[in-house]
Amino acid sequence: MKIGVLGSGQLGRMLALAGMPLGHSFSFFDASASTCTEGLGPVTVAPFDDIKALTVFAKGCDVVTYEFENVPCNAASAIQAVVPVYPPPRALEVSQDRVVEKEFLQSLGIAVPAFMAASTRDELIAACRAVGTPCIVKTRRLGYDGKGQARISSPEDAERVWEDLGGVPLIVEAFVPFSRELSVIAVRGIDGQIKSYPLAYNIHRAGILHRSEIPAPGISQSLAQDAYSIAARVLNELQYVGVLAIELFEVDGKLVANEMAPRVHNSGHATIDGSTTSQFENHIRAIAGSALGSAVSRAPAVMYNIVGTLPPEQSVKDIQCAKLHLYGKSPRPGRKLGHVTLIHPSADDENALEQLVRGER
Numbered sequence: 001m002k003i004g005v006l007g008s009g010q011l012g013r014m015l016a017l018a019g020m021p022l023g024h025s026f027s028f029f030d031a032s033a034s035t036c037t038e039g040l041g042p043v044t045v046a047p048f049d050d051i052k053a054l055t056v057f058a059k060g061c062d063v064v065t066y067e068f069e070n071v072p073c074n075a076a077s078a079i080q081a082v083v084p085v086y087p088p089p090r091a092l093e094v095s096q097d098r099v100v101e102k103e104f105l106q107s108l109g110i111a112v113p114a115f116m117a118a119s120t121r122d123e124l125i126a127a128c129r130a131v132g133t134p135c136i137v138k139t140r141r142l143g144y145d146g147k148g149q150a151r152i153s154s155p156e157d158a159e160r161v162w163e164d165l166g167g168v169p170l171i172v173e174a175f176v177p178f179s180r181e182l183s184v185i186a187v188r189g190i191d192g193q194i195k196s197y198p199l200a201y202n203i204h205r206a207g208i209l210h211r212s213e214i215p216a217p218g219i220s221q222s223l224a225q226d227a228y229s230i231a232a233r234v235l236n237e238l239q240y241v242g243v244l245a246i247e248l249f250e251v252d253g254k255l256v257a258n259e260m261a262p263r264v265h266n267s268g269h270a271t272i273d274g275s276t277t278s279q280f281e282n283h284i285r286a287i288a289g290s291a292l293g294s295a296v297s298r299a300p301a302v303m304y305n306i307v308g309t310l311p312p313e314q315s316v317k318d319i320q321c322a323k324l325h326l327y328g329k330s331p332r333p334g335r336k337l338g339h340v341t342l343i344h345p346s347a348d349d350e351n352a353l354e355q356l357v358r359g360e361r
C-alpha cells in the first residue's frame with residue numbers, strides 16, 4: 001500500500017522503517033523540511049492549510065495517517081475527502097484541547113484530575129481557588145513535553161502564571177500526588193480487534209520522557225485490566241484504527257488519566273526491540289487493514305531518550321544489550337535525537353547508559 005504520513009519527524013521515520021519490510025511505500029507531508037525521513041520516501045513541504053497541496057498528496061496515497069496530534073482538523077478532513085485517514089480525525093479534535101479531552105474521558109467513566117477551564121486572568125484566579133492548590137495550569141492547546149504549563153502553589157501565583165503562559169485559554173488541574181507515571185499503548189484494527197501492550201513505567205526529566213520500562217514492574221493483574229479497559233473504552237468510542245497511547249498516574253493503587261495521544265508514542269519505543277510486534281508495525285498493520293501482531297513482550301526492555309546532545313556512539317554500542325536508534329537530527333538543547341533500548345539489562349548496564357545519556361561519560 002502507498003501510505004501517507006502527515007509529519008516527517010522521528011515517529012514518521014520509525015513508522016516507515018517498520019512498514020517498508022511489510023511491502024508498503026511511504027510519502028510524507030510536513031510544514032518544514034526535516035531530515036528524519038530522508039531516504040524513506042518523498043516529502044511534500046507545504047503549510048498544513050494548503051488544501052490544494054494536501055489534496056494532491058492524498059491522491060498519491062491509499063491511506064493517510066499522522067505522527068503528531070496538532071495536525072489541523074481541516075487538513076485531516078480535506079484528506080479524508082480523498083482517502084481514508086486513520087486514526088479518525090475526531091481523535092485529533094478530542095486530543096488537541098485539554099478541556100475537551102478531559103470531558104471526553106470523563107464521559108466514558110475514566111477518572112481524571114479535578115479540572116476547570118480558565119479563559120481570563122480572573123477566571124484563572126477563581127479556578128485556582130475552586131480546584132485548590134497546589135494545582136497545575138496548562139495551555140488548552142499546543143502544549144508538549146511539559147511546555148506551556150506551570151505549577152501554582154497559591155492563588156497569588158495566578159497573575160504571574162497568566163502572563164508567563166501568554167494570556168491564552170488554560171486548564172487548571174488539581175495536582176495529583178502520584179506514586180508513578182504509567183502509560184498504556186493499545187492498537188485497534190479496522191475489524192475492531194484490540195491488542196494492548198504491557199503497561200510502560202515512565203520517568204520524566206525537565207518535562208521530557210527520560211526512561212520508559214516495558215513491562216512496568218509490579219503491576220497487578222487488576223491494575224493492568226483497568227488500564228486496558230480505559231484504552232478499550234476510548235478506542236471503541238472513537239471507532240479508532242491504529243495505535244493510541246494514554247498517559248496515566250498511579251495513585252493509591254488506582255489510575256487517573258492524564259492525557260491521550262492519537263498516535264505512536266515515545267513511551268512505546270521499547271516495543272521495537274522488546275516486543276513481538278512493535279507499536280510502529282502494529283500501527284501500520286492496523287491502518288493497512290491487516291491482522292494485528294502480538295503485543296506480548298519478548299524480554300524486559302528499558303528505553304532511554306537521547307536529548308540535546310549525542311553520547312559517544314561507540315560507548316553506547318559497547319553495552320552489549322543496547323539497541324541504538326538515531327533519528328538523523330542535529331543536536332539542539334531539549335531536542336529528542338534518538339533513543340537507546342536495553343534488553344534485559346543488569347544494574348551496571350543501566351548505570352552505564354544513564355551516565356552516557358546524561359553526558360557524564
Ligand code: AMP
Binds near residue numbers: 144181
Ligand atoms: P503533560 O504535558 O500533561 O503530559 O504533563 C507533563 C508532566 O507534568 C506529566 O508527565 C507529569 O509528570 C506532570 N503533571 C501533569 N499534570 C499533572 C497533574 N495534574 N498532577 C501532577 N503532575 C502532573
